[in-house]
Amino acid sequence: MTASRTLTFHVFRHNPRDSGGEPGVREYQVEETPGMTLFIALTRIREEHDPGLSFDFVCRAGVCGSCAMLINGRPGLACRTLTSELPGTISLFPLPGFELIADLSVNTGKWMRAMSERLQAWVHLGSEVNPNQIEAAMDPDLAEAVYELDRCIECGCCVAACGTALMRPDFVGAVGMNKLARFRLDPRDDRSDAEYYQLIGDDSGIFGCMSLLGCQDVCPKELSLQTQIAFMRRAMARQGL
Amino acid sequence: MKIIHSDVLVIGGGLAGQRVALAAKRRGLEPSILSLVPAKRSHSVAAQGGMQASLANCFKGEGDNEDVHFEDTVRGSDWGCDQRVARMFAHVAPKAIRELAAWGVAWNRVRAGEHEAVINGQRVTLTEREDAHGLITARDFGGTRKWRTCYTSDGTGHAMLYTVSDRVIAEAIPVHERQEALALIHDGHRCHGAVVRDLITGELSAHLARATVIATGGYGRIWGISTNALINEGMGAALALETGVARLGNMEAVQFHPTAILPTGILVTEGCRGDGGVLRDVDGHRFMPDYEPEKKDLASRDVVSRRMAEHMRAGKGVKSPYGEHLWLDITQLGAAHIDRNLREVKDICRYFLGIDPAKDFIPVRPTQHYSMGGVRTDYRGESQWLSGLFSCGEAACWDMHGFNRLGGNSVAETVVAGMLVGEYVADFCQSRHGDQEISTALAREFVQREQRGLEKIIANPGHENAVDLRRRMEQIMTDKVGLFRNGPDLESAVAELAELLARSGEVGVNGGLDANPELVLAYRLPRMLKVALTVAMGALNRTESRGAHFREDYPARNDRDWLNRTLACWREGDALPRLDYEELDVLRMELPPGFRGYGAKNIIDHPDTAPRQAEVDEMRAAKLDRYAVQSYLMSFKHLLPLKYRGRNERLDEPLP
Numbered sequence: 049m050t051a052s053r054t055l056t057f058h059v060f061r062h063n064p065r066d067s068g069g070e071p072g073v074r075e076y077q078v079e080e081t082p083g084m085t086l087f088i089a090l091t092r093i094r095e096e097h098d099p100g101l102s103f104d105f106v107c108r109a110g111v112c113g114s115c116a117m118l119i120n121g122r123p124g125l126a127c128r129t130l131t132s133e134l135p136g137t138i139s140l141f142p143l144p145g146f147e148l149i150a151d152l153s154v155n156t157g158k159w160m161r162a163m164s165e166r167l168q169a170w171v172h173l174g175s176e177v178n179p180n181q182i183e184a185a186m187d188p189d190l191a192e193a194v195y196e197l198d199r200c201i202e203c204g205c206c207v208a209a210c211g212t213a214l215m216r217p218d219f220v221g222a223v224g225m226n227k228l229a230r231f232r233l234d235p236r237d238d239r240s241d242a243e244y245y246q247l248i249g250d251d252s253g254i255f256g257c258m259s260l261l262g263c264q265d266v267c268p269k270e271l272s273l274q275t276q277i278a279f280m281r282r283a284m285a286r287q288g289l
Numbered sequence: 290m291k292i293i294h295s296d297v298l299v300i301g302g303g304l305a306g307q308r309v310a311l312a313a314k315r316r317g318l319e320p321s322i323l324s325l326v327p328a329k330r331s332h333s334v335a336a337q338g339g340m341q342a343s344l345a346n347c348f349k350g351e352g353d354n355e356d357v358h359f360e361d362t363v364r365g366s367d368w369g370c371d372q373r374v375a376r377m378f379a380h381v382a383p384k385a386i387r388e389l390a391a392w393g394v395a396w397n398r399v400r401a402g403e404h405e406a407v408i409n410g411q412r413v414t415l416t417e418r419e420d421a422h423g424l425i426t427a428r429d430f431g432g433t434r435k436w437r438t439c440y441t442s443d444g445t446g447h448a449m450l451y452t453v454s455d456r457v458i459a460e461a462i463p464v465h466e467r468q469e470a471l472a473l474i475h476d477g478h479r480c481h482g483a484v485v486r487d488l489i490t491g492e493l494s495a496h497l498a499r500a501t502v503i504a505t506g507g508y509g510r511i512w513g514i515s516t517n518a519l520i521n522e523g524m525g526a527a528l529a530l531e532t533g534v535a536r537l538g539n540m541e542a543v544q545f546h547p548t549a550i551l552p553t554g555i556l557v558t559e560g561c562r563g564d565g566g567v568l569r570d571v572d573g574h575r576f577m578p579d580y581e582p583e584k585k586d587l588a589s590r591d592v593v594s595r596r597m598a599e600h601m602r603a604g605k606g607v608k609s610p611y612g613e614h615l616w617l618d619i620t621q622l623g624a625a626h627i628d629r630n631l632r633e634v635k636d637i638c639r640y641f642l643g644i645d646p647a648k649d650f651i652p653v654r655p656t657q658h659y660s661m662g663g664v665r666t667d668y669r670g671e672s673q674w675l676s677g678l679f680s681c682g683e684a685a686c687w688d689m690h691g692f693n694r695l696g697g698n699s700v701a702e703t704v705v706a707g708m709l710v711g712e713y714v715a716d717f718c719q720s721r722h723g724d725q726e727i728s729t730a731l732a733r734e735f736v737q738r739e740q741r742g743l744e745k746i747i748a749n750p751g752h753e754n755a756v757d758l759r760r761r762m763e764q765i766m767t768d769k770v771g772l773f774r775n776g777p778d779l780e781s782a783v784a785e786l787a788e789l790l791a792r793s794g795e796v797g798v799n800g801g802l803d804a805n806p807e808l809v810l811a812y813r814l815p816r817m818l819k820v821a822l823t824v825a826m827g828a829l830n831r832t833e834s835r836g837a838h839f840r841e842d843y844p845a846r847n848d849r850d851w852l853n854r855t856l857a858c859w860r861e862g863d864a865l866p867r868l869d870y871e872e873l874d875v876l877r878m879e880l881p882p883g884f885r886g887y888g889a890k891n892i893i894d895h896p897d898t899a900p901r902q903a904e905v906d907e908m909r910a911a912k913l914d915r916y917a918v919q920s921y922l923m924s925f926k927h928l929l930p931l932k933y934r935g936r937n938e939r940l941d942e943p944l945p
Contacts, residue, residue, distance in 0.1 A: 063804060082610060087553075094806065099806065100800045104326070106330045106332070107518045108519060108553065109556070111447060112329075113330060114327075128636075128640040149804060150489075155489075156327065157328075168459070170459040173392070179387040180387075182424065183425055186398055187423060188397070188399070188422075188426075191395045192395070192397070194395040195444070198395055198451065201334075231393075234395075236391065237393070
C-alpha cells in the first residue's frame with residue numbers, strides 16, 4: 049500500500065419528495081484505508097459527515113445487485129469497487145434510467161418487476177411434476193449453459209449503459225432479452241419462438257437494440273449479452289418473415 | 290389511516306417468505322409480501338454452496354436417504370433440535386429440490402463415467418453410474434456422511450431465489466418492496482397483521498390479515514462482523530418480542546462460519562472444503578487433522594470454527610492489519626474446477642482481495658454467520674402464545690437446527706419450511722380460527738402508537754449518537770458473546786447492553802419522517818439491543834456447552850440439566866427479557882443423545898438416555914424395513930400435510 053490518500057467524493061444529493069429541494073452535488077473528504085471499497089467509504093460518509101445520505105447496499109459482496117451507481121460516470125457495483133482502483137476524486141451519481149428515490153438510491157426493483165411481468169419472465173411449465181418421483185434428467189452441459197445466463201443480478205447497469213433505453217423508456221433492455229434467451233434455452237419452458245416474438249418482436253424489444261455493446265461492457269457478471277441478443281434477434285427475425 | 294387487507298401477510302421476501310406465499314396462493318388465498326428491499330435482493334441470494342437433499346444420485350451419495358440426512362442433522366444440532374421437525378424436513382427436502390428443478394433451477398447434473406475429485410488432499414477418480422446421467426448431483430459438505438449438497442456452481446441461493454421469485458411474479462402475488470413492519474397488531478391472544486412503514490415516503494399503514502408470517506431471516510448484524518447482509522438486523526425477532534406475548538427460542542444458539550474473508554466478513558462457501566480445499570496456518574501446515582483426525586477440515590462448522598480460534602490462540606495465526614487469520618487453500622482444485630464450480634469465490638477473491646484462488650491462499654477467519662434461534666413456533670410454524678402469528682426460515686425456531694446448523698441445511702430449510710408452513714397457514718386461514726375479527730380501532734391504536742414513537746425520536750434533543758451506540762453493541766457482542774463465552778464476560782455484556790438500551794431512547798435525528806436513513810437506525814437500534822439482550826442472557830444462563838454455544842467455564846454438554854430449549858419473552862415495561870425453558874423428551878427421541886465424535890467425549894448424560902437407547906437398539910436389532918423401524922421409534926408422517934406424506938423415489942429405491 050502506498051502512502052494514504054485523502055479521497056474527495058462528489059456525491060449527488062436530491063430527494064424528489066422534498067418540494068423546495070434542488071438537485072445538487074455535495075463534497076466529502078475521506079481518509080483512504082487499505083482494502084477500502086465504495087461501500088466502506090459511503091458508510092463512513094454517512095456515519096461521520098452526512099447521516100441523511102441515501103444509498104442502497106444489501107449483500108455488500110457483489111451478488112445482490114442493489115448498489116449499482118455511476119462511478120466516475122460509468123455504471124458499476126459500488127460494493128465491490130475498491131477505491132485504490134480509482135483516482136483521488138470520485139464522483140457518484142444515481143443510476144440513470146430508473147426512478148430516483150433519493151441521492152444514490154433508485155427504484156430498480158419496481159422496473160425489474162414490471163419488465164418481468166411484461167416479458168412473462170418465468171419458466172412456463174407444461175404441467176406440475178410429482179415431487180415424489182425422480183426428477184427429469186437434463187444434459188449436464190445444458191444445465192450449466194442455463195445457469196450461465198441465470199447469473200444476472202438485475203442490478204440495472206446494462207439499462208443505464210444502453211443508448212436505446214435512454215431514448216425509449218419502454219425498452220426491455222439487455223436484462224430482459226437475456227432473460228428470454230435463458231428461458232428459450234431451458235427445455236423446461238415450453239414456449240415457442242412465435243410466443244417469444246409476441247413479447248419482444250418490436251422496437252421496444254429485440255429490434256430496438258443498436259448494438260452499441262454498452263450493456264456487455266458494464267455487466268458486473270460478464271454475461272455474454274451481445275451474443276444472446278444476436279441469437280434472439282436472428283430467431284425473432286425468422287419469426288417475422 | 291390506510292388499511293390494506295390480505296389473507297396472509299408475509300413479512301420478508303426471501304426464499305422462506307416467498308415460498309409460504311406461493312403455498313397460500315395455491316390454496317386459493319390472497320397473500321401479500323412485505324420486503325425491505327426488492328425481493329430478489331434478499332439475503333437468500335447469498336447462499337453459495339448448496340442445498341442438502343438425500344437424492345442419492347451421485348456415486349458418493351449412493352445409499353443416502355432420509356434416515357441418514359435426519360441423523361446428520363440431529364448430530365449436527367448436538368441433540369438440541371426437535372427431532373420430529375428434523376424428520377419432517379429430511380422427508381420433504383427431496384420433494385422441495387425436485388419441485389425447484391421443475392420450476393427452473395439449473396442444478397448441476399451427474400455426468401456418467403469417470404471424473405476426478407480431490408478428497409482429503411488426494412486426487413482420486415470417481416465413476417458415476419450410467420442411469421444417473423443428467424440427474425441432480427451433489428458435493429461434500431461438513432458434518433454429513435454422504436455427498437448430499439446439491440448446487441448450481443456456487444450461486445445456489447441466487448438460482449433458487451430467482452426461480453421462486455419468478456414464480457411469485459407468475460402467480461401475481463404482490464410484493465410491497467421497501468416496506469418495513471414496525472409492530473405486530475394484536476390483542477394479546479391473536480395476531481391481526483402489522484403496522485407498516487413505507488421506507489420511501491415514510492407513510493404508515495395498517496396491513497391486516499388472517500395470518501401473519503415472520504420470514505425476515507437472522508439477526509447476524511448485531512455483531513460487528515458478520516457474513517450476513519446488512520438487512521439481517523433481527524427485526525423479525527424484535528417484532529415478536531415486542532408483542533410481550535410471543536417468545537423467542539434458543540437465541541444464544543449462533544453459528545460462526547469458519548471461512549469468511551478479512552476484513553469485511555464476506556463468506557466463501559463451505560463448498561471450497563467440500564470440493565477438497567484445506568485450512569492452513571502461518572507455517573502453511575494443514576492443522577485440522579491434528580485436532581479432528583476423522584472429519585478433518587469437514588468437521589461440523591461449530592467445531593472447525595473453534596479449532597481455528599484455538600489454533601490462532603496457540604500462536605499459529607497469520608498477522609494482518611485487520612487482526613489474525615488463517616489460510617484457506619483451494620489451489621489443489623485447479624483453475625478449471627474453480628472457474629466452473631467456485632466462480633463466486635473467484636469473483637470475491639478478485640474484487641475484494643485482488644488474488645487468484647487458483648494460485649493464492651485465501652485469508653479467512655471464523656465469523657458470525659447463522660442464527661439458529663428465532664421466533665419460537667410449533668412444528669406447524671405457529672407461535673404457541675400468539676394465535677395467527679407464524680414464522681419460518683432463519684427467522685424461526687421451529688427447531689430443526691438446535692445448537693448448530695449443518696451447511697446446506699439452510700436454503701433447504703427455507704423452501705421446505707415454506708412449503709410446510711404455507712400449508713398450515715392455509716389450513717389455519719380456512720378454519721374458524723382464521724376468521725378475522727379485528728376492529729379498525731385496534732389497528733388505529735397501533736398505528737398511532739408507532740406514529741407517536743417516530744415523532745418522539747424526531748423531537749428528541751439528541752443527547753446520544755445512534756452510530757456510537759450501535760458500534761458499542763457490535764463490539765460487546767463480538768468480544769463477549771462470540772465463539773468462546775464465559776460467565777463474567779456475559780454478565781458484563783448483559784449489564785452494558787441494558788445500559789445501551791436505556792440510552793438508545795435518547796437518540797436524536799436531524800431529518801424528517803420520510804426516506805431518512807438516520808431515522809431508520811434510530812428506531813431499529815433499541816430493537817436490535819433487545820434482541821442482543823435475549824442472546825446474551827440466554828448464553829449467560831446456559832451453563833453448559835452445546836453445539837455452537839461454547840462456555841469455557843462449563844465445557845461439558847450437560848444433558849442432565851440442559852437438554853432444553855431457551856424461551857425468551859419481554860413484557861412491556863420490563864428492563865430485561867424473562868427466560869424460561871422447555872424440556873426435550875429423550876424418551877420420544879428417535880436418535881437418543883450420543884457423542885458427536887469431535888474432540889474428547891465430555892457429556893453429562895440424561896437419566897433417560899440409557900433406557901431409551903436400549904429400546905432403540907432392540908428395535909433396530911429386529912431387522913425390519915427401515916420405514917417400519919422409523920415409524921415405530923418416532924412417528925411423524927401424521928404431522929405432515931397430506932400432499933407431502935408420500936415416499937421419495939431414488940434409483941435404488943423405486944416407489945412401491
